Structures are given as C-alpha cells and as structure tokens.
Amino acid sequence: MLLAGCSISVAPDNQTTSANTGAPAAAAHWTKETRAQLRQAIDARAAHGLDQMAFASNAGDEAGVTQQALAYAAALARGATDPTKLYEVYTVPRPNPDLRAGLANALRANDVKGWLASLAPADQNYTRLSKAYLALRQQPGTPTPAIPVHGEAIKPGAVDPRVATIARELVVLDYLDQRSAQGDRYTPTMAKAVQQMQADYGMKPDGVIGSAVLAILNMSDTDRARAIAIAMERLRWLERTPPATRIDVNLAAARLTYWRDGKIADSRKVVVGEPDRETPQLGSPIFRLVANPTWTIPRSIEGETAAKGAAYLKANNIARKDGWLVQQPGPKNSLGLVKFDMLNDQAIYLHDTPAKQLFAMIQRQRSHGCVRVDDALGFAEILAHDEGVTDQWHQARATGKETFVKLPKQIPVRMLYQTVLFDDAGEPIVRNDPYGWDDRVGAALGFKAGKALRVETRASDEGP
Template sequence: MWPTAALALATTQQTGGRAEAGGWDGASRSALASALADRARHGLDRVSFAKIQDGASGEVLRAAALRYARALAQGMVDPTTLHDPFTLPQGKPDLEPALAEALASGKLGEWLASLAPQDDEYARLSQAYLDLRAQPQDSGAAQIGAGLLTVGDADARVSAIVEQLIMGEYLPADAALADNASPEGALPIYTQQIAAAVKALQRDYGIAADGIIGPDTLGVLNLGAGDRARAVAVALERRRWLERTPPATRIDVNTAAAQLSYYRDGVLVDTRRVVVGKPGTETPPLQSPIYRLVANPTWTVPKSIQNGELAHVGADYLQRHNMELRDGWIVQRSGPDNALGLVKFDMQNEHAIYLHDTAAPELFERSHRHRSHGCVRVEDALGFAQLLADDQKISEAWQAAQAGGEQQFVPLKTPIPVRLLYRNVFVDQDGKVAFRTDPYGWNTPIAKALGFSYPGKARLRSEDADIGP
C-alpha cells in the first residue's frame, strides 16, 4: 500500500494535473455526492457519511469515500464484535489503493456501485427496503388495530391476523377464510382454528396462552412498514458481511427461520426444517464442513449439561436413558432413543457444533424450533444422510454402517461446507421477501448502528428445551 503523500502525488500525475491532490476533480466530487444520496438502496440512509460541500478538502472527501466503501464492501458493523464465535468467511478488499485507482480512472461511481453484493437476493431486499421506506412508517397494510378479539367474533382484522400467522408458520400456507365468513358474508370470523394458532404464538412469546387477542398479542402480530423496513435494513447489512461468492455446493442453515437448504452446484435441491439453539444457547454464526457421516452415534454429554440439567441424576436415570459413566463422562449408547438419533453429520470446528438426527421428531412440527443447546437437529435426518451419501457415491458403505447397529464412521469423498446464518428476513423460493421474528434479539445492535430506534419487542422464550445437544 502506498503512503498517503505518494498516493496523492501519483493520482495527480495520472490525471494530468486536472485534479487536485488525491484526484478529486469535479466529476469525482459529483460521483461521491450522487452515491451517498442514493445510499437508501442499501438501507444506509440513516447513516451520515459526510456532507459534500464545494469547499470540502480532498482528505475529507477521501475519508468519506473510504467509510462508505467499507460499509458497502464489509458492512457498518464488524460481526466479530457481536458474535463469538463468528467464522463465516468475510469479504475484505483492500480499499485504499482501489479508491486511488477509481479516482485516477474517473470511475469512482462505478467502483462504489460494485462493492455491495450483486446477487438477485440483495437486489430484491434493496427494492423491498425502498418500497417500505416510501410507506407511512406508523401504519401500513399489515397494521392490525387495537381491541380484544375472542372466538366467534366477526371482525375485518381477522384477515390480517391470519396473514401474519401464516407468515410465522402458525397456520398452514393454504389456510383460507372462505368458510369462515359471518352470515352476512361481510366479515371473517375469528375461529377456534385461528385461536389455536394464536395460543401457540402466545406460548412462544411468554404471553398467557388463552387464544384471546389483546394488547400484548397485537404487539407481536403487528409488523408495520417501519418495523419491516428496519428488519430489511438489518438483513442487507448481514448480507454485506459475507464473501460475495459462497461455495456452489453447500448447506445453509437459517437459524432465525430454523430451515435448512442444500445447494448442489449452485442449484437448490433440498429444503427441510431444523431445530436450532434456544435463546441463551444460540447456534453461533459459523462455517465449517461436514466431513463424515456417523451411523448409530453415541453421545458424550457435554460437561455443561452433565453439571447442569443432569447434575443430580442417579443410576436409575442413566439406565433408563441407556447411559453410562466413562472416565467421569456421561455417555449415551447407540440406539433409536439416543439424543443424536441414528445419524450425526460430523463437522470440523472447535465449538462442538454439528448437525444430527433426533429422538424427538415431534419438535419439527413446532412453529418456533429454537429448543436445542446449540447443535442443529435435521428433519428426516436419515433421508438427508442418504441424499448426501448418494451424491458422494458412498451409499453402499453408508447402508452397511447403518445396518451394523454400532457407531461407525463413513467419510465423505468431498467435505460439504455448512453455513450457519441468522436471517430473519430473506428471499424465499418464490422470490418473495419473507419475514420471521428475531428469536435471539440479534437485530437490535445492528439496527442501532444503522441509525434506527429499536423499540422493545416480545422475544422468543424456549423454556421447554430438552437435554439434547
């Protein structure tokens, strides 16, 4: 990297003396001002980078350009200051010489525009932010008015309530109101089915699960344009943290939505539900590869669980759960009741985070699947393991290992990167921007750094987690 003085001299020479030291001619000043004026498309409109005035010095302009370039290329917030661990690969280009080159070539605007993610998802999130920003921020199409609502009531608000419940997976996507109209046919009815879905939502957020929609429940259901815009801005920031070209074959786990997506050669080939860490034992944002399948795994209980939930269990408990003590560690033997189920997807990381099967498949039917101690439980894990085995051409070895009944290891021919991502706003398979809750409360510091106020919202509570990893 060139010293600042030499860099300024070289840039002046390259522009034939037409610009002041540092290359800040009229066109470059205008390009920077234009880029900053358009920063709303990145959710950065509440961040002040600089006020570009006619008399601003080259050093002031350079500092503003570099700060904005870093925000686009790497994000406003360093994720490693928010998360420990954070091992997702980040893009960190060397911006200072690149800025000098952009100024010298008269392409500052093009260079700044190239720094943010260029993929379709980012573009859709960007447009969603601009659209939401243009709406009244204290109301919106999804705003549900105040007032109690109980089973049997005919009320226009029921349509919006059902929409929010479907979005949160409390009701199936094909839930309809066609058969729920009042006798006059004018208003939908708040039915027992809808109330049951509301009770599930209430339990997740620590509200009395009575199925009655009151102020606290409305506080969760209401997601106005301002709330959505703030969430989209945070989603754009999280996208800017990451390297621009992820592995073409990979497994992405969205821990906010508790969903897994498997990509093969850049094509989405499989999605399924997962159970991830509960608040307090969150699944961390990291990337590490699956390098082997483990058939009929045993489970060595972590000391945090052994000295916590299992601190006072006796021999009877261990026997009932097929456990034994080995050198001071509680180990659960192989079997269908093992907390890891019948397959473990071993990952190379120092944090004891991995994917696995479960002996409690009923949890996949929950709307919020944040119940574990940090590892990721995969729906129909045996089916997923077979899919990977087929892709890796190791099906015969995998099936033989399963049939043995004891713990056996089957290496993958090619390790598969797994990215554990927290995305409560994302683009779904239909190309629509989907919203989920912020179960870990991780949006707040990012939103504040982006200049948003962040009013207190109900947070997910998962007090019924089991002892599994």
C-alpha cells in the same frame, strides 16, 4: 495528494490485487467530477438501507475525501458493521477486497460511481430488499400499526374486521396456512394457531386475541424497514461467491438448505439452540458422517442429566466412562442414528434426534446449541450418494456400533441468521427475531430499537 496504494496493479474487478511487475501506475487524484460521484453515491445510500448513518462527503482535502470514500466503500463491500465485534462468535467467511487499490483504479478511470456500485451484493434477493426498503421509507413517517388495537378482545367464533389482517400475519409467521386465512370470522383453525403462538411467546394459550397478541402481530412500516435494512447488512457480510456446494442453516427460521453445484438440492426443517443457548453463526465444514454415534454429554449440561437419577441413566443407556457421562448407540441416543461431524472450536454439529415431535413446532429454537435435522437419515443418504460413499455408509450403519465415514470432500456449512424471508412472489416478509440479534445490528446502523418478536422456549430434553 496521492492516494495510498495507487501504484498497485489491480485485477479487472477492482477488488483484488496482484504483484506490481511493471512501471508505477499514474497518480490517482480526486477531481471535481469524481468528488461529485462520491457525493451522489453517498446521498443515495438509502438504496442500501444506510440512510440512518452519516457518511459526510464534503471534506475539502484529498485525504479527508479518500477516507470518506473508503468508509462508504467498506460499508458496501463488507458491511457497515463488524459481526465479529457484535457477536461473541462469528466465523462465517466474509469478503475482503482491496479497497484502496480499487479506489485508485476508479480515480484513474474517472469512475468512482461505477466502482462503488460494484461493491454491494448484486444478487436478486439484495435487489428485492433494496426496492422494498425504498418503498417503505417513502411511506408517511408514522408508526401506525396495521391492526387497530382499539376495540374489545376477539374471542373464537366472533366476527371482526381485524380478523383478515390478523390471519395474514399468522400466515407470515407460519402459524396458519394460507388457505385458512379467509373472511372476517375468527374460526377454530385460527384460534388453534393463536393458541400455539401464545404458548411459544410465554402467554396463557386461551386463544383470545387481546392487546398482548396484537403486540406480537402488529408491525409498523418503520419496524419492517428496520428489519429489511438489517437483512441487507447481513448479506453484505457474506462472500459474494459462496461455494457452489454447501449447506446453509438459517437459525432464525430453523431451516436448512443444501446447495449442490449452485442449485438447491434439498431443504428441510431443523431444531437449533434455544434463546440463551443460541447456535453461533459459524462457517464450519462437515468432514465425516458418523453412524450409530455415541454421545459424550458436555460438562455444561451434565448436571441436568445426572440429576435425573440412576434409573433414568440406566434406562437411557448412559454410563460414566473416563470421568464423563456417555450415552451408547441406540434408538434412545440423543444424537439419533447419525451425526454430521464438523470442524469448529464450539463443538457444534448437525445430528439426528429421537425427539421427532419438535419438528412439528413452529418455533424450533429448542436445543442446547447443536442443530437437529429432520429426517437426518434421509439427509445422510443424500450426502453419501452425492459424495460417492453410499456403500461405506450402508456398511457403517449395519455394524450397529459407532463408525466413521470420511467424506472425500468437506462440505462447507454456514450458520446464518436472517429474519427476512421471501414469499412465493419474491416479496420480502419479516419473520420473528427469536434470539433478539436484530437489535444490536439495527443500533449499529443507526436505527431506534424496534418491536421485539421474542419466543420463550426451554429445551425439552438433554440433547445437544
């Protein structure tokens, strides 16, 4: 039986096609050897965190084997799940290789193994995740927590053998500095960190480490393996060669990374949408800088602002214009002094904010959906310089009025969600899942529900 698409001319990377201008290619058949290669590749799928999914490779006829091969290839090349079906909004660019043509070439070259190996991400982070996942899966299948839950609650000042492990977990979650994670004494510095975490998770911030605090800090190897498998899946969703100049925003960690010509040029904190008003996963470019922006308050939150009364509106320079509440430029404007205009249907953009105190918080999922940038004026200065519009930008700011500065080239922005980061040694560390978005990916990959690490935040102002 012939493989569909076998007469298509395929580029050297086996992932793109071109017009067939020559004689028809030779028929592509499955052989005993190529079937064995497929079987071996599927048997080794744990390297990609896909061992909870069934990719049966024992069908007898060629059509069945072909479909199995294409299903596994698609999981490696684009992800075993479809983020556009898992989430209401997902517009981050995705890979789209011609898998039928690639398989046809692989069969003719008798190298299905090599072709499948070329489909998954080849970057260092994916490799690290794969190694960590395999190591965790080799551990005894036990959900035993790292921190024993027996014993009395730990109060500030107490000495307890569990404190050292608790301190390490607080470091992972960014509540404690590494230098303060020493010894078995529950220090005032640690207590302050625990109180901040308790507040973020909706608990009474008394600093006492009881069962509720340990439930947040405790993560079994099973939970870590699940999170790492999900992280690999999210990487498979992404195009293999992203734009060399771009801005990536990790919504889970609330951090922004600016890439310029393939190198990290800047990284800073951001504030993103709070739970239930999540910032969507978008692929959307910045096309202009806006100096001294006005803010037209969206209908969805207009009521919150109007309810504060006329005195509040006047004090914050907000008035009704053409049926909308509009805040004029100035230091109290909720967009701050600069807005980074983006092209998308969700009215999501980056901007400054007068609420600078939010950047000092650990859990920064506290906006109504847009992304607030720490030292946004400094970041705008960097972009203006790199794009050659510094003079125009300075002139626009000097007007004191809303003024637009178009960028010569649009800068792609990717709003991503990644709950696994890497420490200084390159080891993966599992962070919290503030939106609960790991659950739907994990379930689609065949994992049982994991331990939820959920923050409880409410927006502290009316800003976007």
